[in-house]
Amino acid sequence: MRKAFIQELVAQARIHPDIFLIVGDLGFSVIEPFVEEFPERFLNAGIAEQNMAGVAAGLAYEGYRVFIYSIANFPTLRCFEQIRNDICYHSLPVTIVSVGGGLSYGSQGYSHYGLEDLAVMRVLPGLTVIAPGDPVETRLALRDILRQRGPCYLRLGKTQELKVYENEPEFQIGKALILSEGSDITLISTGGVLEKTVKAAQELKRKNISATVLSMHTLSPLDKESLLKWALATGRVMTIEEHGAGGLAAVVSEVLAMAGKPLKFVCLYLRQNEIDVSGSQEYLCRRQGISDENIVQTALTMCK
């Protein structure tokens, strides 16, 4: 996803002379193509995130379309008030790009896990919040971000997420992508767990469970229409995310609760008090039930 993002940003920067990239002293072996081609539109702000977010707002106020690039909590929690006041309240075209959402940084520990970013970003008025499901969605999301003005949060995975899509889908911010249509259950994922969700749906099919898969890449604004349509059509909903409380599970809960219909609803997300050991991203996710096997098991239980 990181590479897809930078490749697309370079391509877009050739078309959009106002694109400006700021990094918080991170991005080794990722950002170099941009730096080489557009040095006058690049800035390493150093390890000073509050200032970085303020500088980004100032640059955006003066006409640039700014992208801030850093890891997990550093461009989000560390400078949250600058995002709230300087960027969002002033409706400035700044996109905060956070790499390593969830447990991407596996054995590096709690400081590097992005567990609350979606929860806190989605409550900011006017901020578009996107967690693409794969490199294809990442590229398409970036293109759509450039079609709108206003602040945005883009949450990326770190490692080589597999391409879920063979061909480019019709991507639109705020509109869920439907990867398969089924009648027994609706699986909704956000971010890089899309691949696991699709695998689980394929396995469920072999077990005669027909699942709808929605890639809910945009948490704000949320595609309530698709969510409700498929929730009501299948009667069972499962959310899957590599994130703690307050993210996809919460936004879907709000919509379903207000719909007032009897539904079976299960949320798979990370429990923070269980994250206390070293391990790979895969290992840590599996420990917490964020795996295709657990999606399958949970769905089977729900469909009994």
Add this chain to the structure above:
Amino acid sequence: MINRDFENYLDSHLFALKIRIKSLQMVHAAKSSHIGGALSVADLLAVLYSRVLNIDPKNPLWDARDRLIFSKGHACASLYAALSYRGFFPEEELEGFGQDGSYFLTHSDRKVPGVEFSTGSLGHGLPFACGMALAAKRKGKNWRVFVILSDGEMEEGSNWEAFLFAAHHRLDNLIAVIDYNKMQALGQVSDILGLEPLGEKLKSFRWSVRDIDGHDHDQIYKSLSSAPWHKGSPSCLIANTVKGKGVDFMENKLEWHYRSPNAQQLDLAIAKLKKGSHA
């Protein structure tokens, strides 16, 4: 070039007097706070808006304008008054200050014509101004960015990130003005989280620094109109001021960080100001 449609207020002392009186009236009517800091910064605003800033009140977002970021947003009564008298909007609009449904919030807000950036939480103005100044450098523009900071807000770490940043990027189009009235919300700055030696600190951060009487209009004008003082260095003017300046019963009194003058105190304060003014 300074716009010449401002002849009524070319006398910055008269301008400062009007800002002070109006600020008192606004804070009184709104029963709001922070009059002490509004009075301490009044001379800086008066000189900037009457003699220094290259602006066009009829076209607040004119591309070539000088930018002013008012980081000590709590003292915005004096900023709003200055903008109004400078011609950004009619004086009557100030009656909305702090009233229900008005966009004249009691921390400076961007919806007021002439206000570039909403502030209120301290430590936000200087980083934002760094972004503006960097944009000017990258685009080859020669306008300047002024930032007015309070002394208390110098305790915010974000400002020191920005001090590092501005010097590193040689933002000599950036001028920070510190309204050094020596008091913050719960007492003396020197007792709470002291800044001294402030000038030496800023010099060691590779800023060009001047230390003046922040109520002396000639000193303010000479400093700000001639900035940058060193090519390649951002400038910081440490303006030594008095909290509550011009109203003797408010000067250096912590309570006027909070209190709003009643009708009797308002009349007395205006009388004191008129008596003591150079205008």
